[in-house]
Amino acid sequence: MKTILIVDDLKSELDLMSQYLTTSGYSIITATNGEEAIAKILENKPDAIVTDWMMPKMGGIDICRKLKKNPETAEIPIIACTAKNRDVDRMWAIKQGVKAYVTKPCTKEELVSALQGVMG
Numbered sequence: 001m002k003t004i005l006i007v008d009d010l011k012s013e014l015d016l017m018s019q020y021l022t023t024s025g026y027s028i029i030t031a032t033n034g035e036e037a038i039a040k041i042l043e044n045k046p047d048a049i050v051t052d053w054m055m056p057k058m059g060g061i062d063i064c065r066k067l068k069k070n071p072e073t074a075e076i077p078i079i080a081c082t083a084k085n086r087d088v089d090r091m092w093a094i095k096q097g098v099k100a101y102v103t104k105p106c107t108k109e110e111l112v113s114a115l116q117g118v119m120g
Contacts, residue, residue, distance in 0.1 A: 002119060003027040003044065007037040007051040007063065008081075013104070017050060017081070020108040026115070034058025038066060041073055048119055050102075050111065053082035053093065061096055068097045077118035081106060 004026045008014045011032070018028045029044055031037035035058055037051065049067075053060035060080055067073040077099040082089075085103040093101050100114040 001025065001027045002047040002115075003029060004115065005029045005031060005037060005040060005044070005046040005049045005051075007031045007034065007049065007055070007060070009033060009052060009055040013052065013081075017106075017111060020111050021050075021115070024108070024112045034060075034063045037063055041067065041076070045073075046076065048077045048079065048115055050079045050081050050115070053080045053084060053089075060098075061093070064093075064097050079111075079114050079118060081111070 004021055006014055006017045009032055014030050021028055029040055029046060031040050033055060051060040051063055064078050067076060079100040079102060080093045080098045081102045083104045090101045099118040102110050102114050
């Protein structure tokens with residue numbers, strides 16, 4: 001079973017995405033901020049990460065940058081899940097190392113499809 005870390009500062013979003021992925025056969029770990037996410041990533045090495053892009057203190061971009069600098073975590077695929085839906089935002093995130101970009105509110109099908117796409 002593949003393990004996915006979901007990072008979002010909104011409990012409602014964490015709960016919804018967790019439900020989507022649990023019912024799709026994934027094991028879920030959650031974090032409510034970037035610092036907590038980094039600690040859990042180093043501890044658990046998830047198969048993929050779904051992160052909100054805009055969060056207080058340490059957002060998805062900061063998580064992405066930290067992980068890409070560390071050889072132990074650089075290959076973990078990251079999916080940005082954000083309300084920012086302009087093409088320029090999408091392209092910028094991909095240049096930062098994001099493997100997929102899903103806009104909120106996302107459907108279960110969109111999220112699962114993005115995960116399948118980045119994990120093969």
